[in-house]
Amino acid sequence: MSKAIITVATAAAAVLVPFYLEAFWLMAGIFAMSAAVGAIGINLLTGATGQLSMGHGFFLAVGAYGYVYLSSDSAGHLGGLGLPTPLAAVLAIGLAGVAGGLFSPIAGRLKGAYLGIATLALIFLGQHVLFNAEPVTGGYNGRPVPPLEIFGFTFADSPELMVLGVPFGGAEKLWFLAVALLLAAAWFARGVLHGRPGRAMNTIRDHETAAGVMGVPVARYRAGVFVLSSMYGGLAGVMVALAFQQTVPEYFGMLLSLDYLAMIVIGGLGSVGGAVAGAAFVSLLPQLLTRYSDALPLIAAPGAGGYSPAEASRMLYGIAVVTVVLFLPGGLLGLVSRARQALAGKVPHPSNPRSAR
Amino acid sequence: MNRFRVRAGTAGLVLLALAATSCGSGKATGGSAQTGSDGVKQGPGVTDDTISVGMISDLTGPYAPLGKSITQGSQLYFEQVNAAGGICGRKVEPLVRDMGYDVQKSVTAYTELAPKSAAFAHFIGSVTVGAVRQRLDTDGPLTLALAWAPSLLGSKSIQMTGTTYAIDVINGVDYLAKEKGLKSGDKIGHVYVEGDYGIDSLAGSKYAAEKLGFQVVEQKVKATDADMSGQVAVMKDAGVKAVVLSISPKQTASMVGVAVSKGLNVPFLGSNSSFAPQLLATPAAPALLKGFHVMQSASPLNSDLPAMKKLVADYRAKYPKDTLDNGVMAGYTTAAITGDALKKACANKDLTRQGIISAHRSTSAWDGGFGTTMDFTKIDEPPTRTTHILQPDKTAVGGLKIVREATASDLANGYKIALH
Amino acid sequence: MTTFAELLLNGISMGAVYALIALGFVIIFKASEVVNFAHASLLLAGGFLVAELHPSIGFWPALLAGVAGAALLGCLVEFLVIRRSKAASHSVLAIVTIGVDIILVTELTRQIGTDVMAMGDPWRDKVLHLGPVSIAQTRVVALLIAGVLITAFLLAFKYTGWGVAMRASAEDGETAALMGVRLGRVSLGAWAVAGALAAVAALFLAVFPTPGLDRTTGVIALKAFPAAILGGLDSTTGALAGGLIVGVTEALMTGYQSEMAFLGRGIGDVAPYLVMIIILLVRPAGLLGTRELTRV
Secondary structure (H helix, E strand, O other): OHHHHHHHHHHHHHHHHHHHOOHHHHHHHHHHHHHHHHHHHHHHHHHHOOOOOOOHHHHHHHHHHHHHHHHOEEEOOEEEEOOOHHHHHHHHHHHHHHHHHHOHHHHOOOOHHHHHHHHHHHHHHHHHHHHHOHHHHOHHHOEEOOOOEEOOEEOOOOOOEEEOOEEEOHHHHHHHHHHHHHHHHHHHHHHHHHOHHHHHHHHHHHOHHHHHHOOOOHHHHHHHHHHHHHHHHHHHHHHHHHHHOEEOHHHHOHHHHHHHHHHHHHHOOOOHHHHHHHHHHHHHHHHHHHHHOOOOHHHOOOOOOOOOHHHHHHHHHHHHHHHHHHHOOOHHHHHHHHHHHHHOOOOOOOOOOOOOO | OHHHHHHHHHHHHHHHHHHHHHHHOHHHHOOOOEEOOOOOEEOOOEOOOEEEEEEEEOOOOOOHHHHHHHHHHHHHHHHHHHHOOOEOOEEEEEEEEEOOOOHHHHHHHHHHHHHHOOEEEEEEOHHHHHOOHHHHHHHOOEEEEEOOOHHHOOOOOEEEOOOOHHHHHHHHHHHHHHHOOOOOOOEEEEEEEOOHHHHHHHHHHHHHHHHHOOEEEEEEEOOOOOOOHHHHHHHHHHOOOEEEEEOOHHHHHHHHHHHHHOOOOOOEEEOOOOOOHHHHHOOOHHHHHHHEEEEEOOOOOOOOOHHHHHHHHHHHHHOOOOOOOHHHHHHHHHHHHHHHHHHHHHHOOEEOHHHHHHHHHOOOOEOOOOOOOEOOOOOOOOOOOOEEEEEEOOOOHHHEEEEEEEEOOHHHHOOOOOOO | OHHHHHHHHHHHHHHHHHHHHHHHHHHHHHHHOOOOOOHHHHHHHHHHHHHHHHHHHOHHHHHHHHHHHHHHHHHHHHHHHHOOOOOOOHHHHHHHHHHHHHHHHHHHHHHHOOOOEOOOOOOOOOEEEEOOEEEEHHHHHHHHHHHHHHHHHHHHHHHOHHHHHHHHHHHOHHHHHHOOOOHHHHHHHHHHHHHHHHHHHHHHHHOOOOOOEOOOHHHHHHHHHHHHHHHOOOOHHHHHHHHHHHHHHHHHHHHOOOOOHHHOOOHHHHHHHHHHHHHHHHOOOOOOOOOOOOOO
8 A cells, every 4th residue: 555655746846846936956857857767767777687888878968869860950050850759759759769779789799898888889979970061950059849749739848838826837748748758658667567578688697607507588688678668768869959949069068978877876776767767876976966965066175175065966966876786786676665665564485685676 | 445435525625714814824915016105106025125136156166256246236225325325215224145156046046035125136158048948038027147148138127247258258359350460361269168159259250350351260168178178189180270268267278288289379269258367376377467358348356447446456355365367347237237126126216026127227338437338238239349459467456467458340230249 | 191100100009008007907906806906096196296307307207207106196096995895896895996086086186286287308399200290209109118118017027927817817716726826916016107108198198289287187097998808808808909990990080080970970989988899799808808708
């Protein structure tokens, strides 16, 4: 029953929040939900299948830029296809999948550290393209993102919309879109993880040779999961682009990819809930610190002792990664389920450490 | 389970009811302009006794050294204004946010501050401002952008100070031709960093070179590159007569140092962001003092203007331990421009966003006592086309002294800025 | 031709410095099967110590202190974090080093602040002239010292007890442990050596051509990742080859960027990754890495 209470409470929050919180928090929430979608993707790959990817940011970039290119009208030196925005969004996700597929000769064969650093190459090569392929990407300054329009309903500040006396701008509308997309993404990933593919993926992670012997086509699975995770990255990229209203190449750098890895470790590897929890933690922490250390960010001059909010949040974030690995193998999610079991007086069964899922 | 569904449904209805009552929440008030007790129309960020002014700065990222000086410069101005009774009988309240030169943080900071700021006294970086360009265009407050890319022109709410990177370089190359004896047919090198700063600077040197009959040898570097040996080798091999540098201060130190030790003894001209006074404490100092010049629109801290002398003295009194660099001046002037726009808007009894922007855009000759006259009336133009030529000097405040006063060359005046 | 020779020489000497970093990376991987993303922070820490101490104790003692400090820091990371990580997965161990890196780099950049710190080295900005070709003395020294260190290491790896123990544990950890090899000690030693090598690399990344050490110096360690991978992550000679390939490719691509404008501006920095991808397509385990065979 406790699960039902949580579900209801979360639903309540998701519906009520846009009516009360200001745009700043909605924006933070939208970023967190986009991050959650991306994190679910990489958790399928790294968490469930054991394939380390440091190139997740690249697939976000493919999604974001794909959407912008497909949906923009070509203007001046910038090209574009001018497709209807929902179609562009779907195709952009597909494009991210194709990009992942093109990488499969490498993704299928490599594992562990080799794959990690090979995917790092995607980030650097990808950014090189983003900076140089100006007619498509807009170069250094990026391109404006056309707002999504579904059946005449536009996810932007104008036209103005009033719902129950509250003005609904772009942030309020995007919030509900993000909630819907996150739910869909989570539902699908749960299906994958709980079904046959999920078991195969876990076997590859835990014992590759055994998986092969049991008839799991290891290389094909690896490449397939890579494509799926790329598509999640692409969707996250589209969401981020819609929230930003402008895509810029700087954003899709290595730090972004590292953030995603940190999210799944902090939240809990291999599960949807873990990805969501980690995404919320990593993307909301800096916002919270900046907002509430309100004695001006100048509290600490660099090098003069004391931490500025940005430094403090980097520090806490690093410490969280290390602490979770050292002391909380299940991540935040594992902590919650352990607490719940402790409250219920149950001892977690040793053979089933991932009951948190 | 079915019972649960029913319950969830009921819960949903309750939620809707709750949402309906949210008409009482703070968000439902709407943001239309009100009129204060003194008859002044008030927009976002303005109340009967305060005017909030936002600042989006880089205090922890790659531009942190400058960002800190800029922010402290702006804060110094508003402190002085408040000590003198504020603006429009209201206290000015600065709201500072650090974005660490990160686009996402910058967008979030803008989202947070925009609804409660009357204006942005500074917003650092072309990419970071560019990321909220659309929002600024539709209903944004007056924003003083600290970046000199042409992509920031053409918006009524965005104001750059000084001139664009390209025009600085055009004036600089003109100086080379006039004072350093470069002739038609000579080669000039240009080392530039990827991004707006480098690309626009390169556009300037190419334009000037074409007009003067020079040939440009270009080398692009990444922001993270530290060793410029390769670039020096290429320049030396090409036989350039002068080199323009649109790179970071650290890269400048490497470039100039290596060039001197390898016998590439030609004049070096740096864009305004290629120098920092800290460099004069590194082993590259002798080389920098020898053949390096800076092209910069704003007057240097070392100039004799009374306003500048006062700024230097006040800043030293308030922040005795901090380096005096161009950021101090930049932060102080952008704040002063904002302050003057607010004062003018107050005189027009209109402190709405539109009122503040109109007041600002009606100023055709602003100099604040800092020597560079700026015209804010044209949104497609930088407020000035003049550039100082400066030289590093260990004894000068801010490490730079004037070699040639601010001038706008004919070349620079004839340059057409390509808008995006 | 002169330009080519200069670029090549510079490339080789930078390559030697990258090789120092890549070697540390490979040693750690061999000994503890961890991909150490915290390598950049070890490097920055070593360099920072040298820059901070040389005004008071002189350059050579400061260098020694920097090397020792980075070695110690490496040991601490191994002892406090890696050894205690309950998670067995290599991916998780790699991610935990990212966490360590963030902590160390945040603290170090806060300490360094906005300074550009001089290293106080005796070579300063002197240049060596070989006919028409000139190269900074620091680069020559870097090449020599890197050469000596790498040779010494390879010899030690082959002939000393520690080297044998390390090779044994990399080959088969369990068997080595049964034979009396103390795996913990081997791994601790590997982290110390890697830290020390990184500190030496830091010195040469922050002296002449470059104005000094600043908060971004550690970023250069990223270039050692493709070096280590394309050489083969478990091959020490591979690290050497990888480092040289990366250094030379980068120098030449940068120097001749105008001839390669069709690849986009700034190709020099991504060239190492391009080379790496191509090599991995042909040889998934790198040039000299061992192909993994699994027996059931």
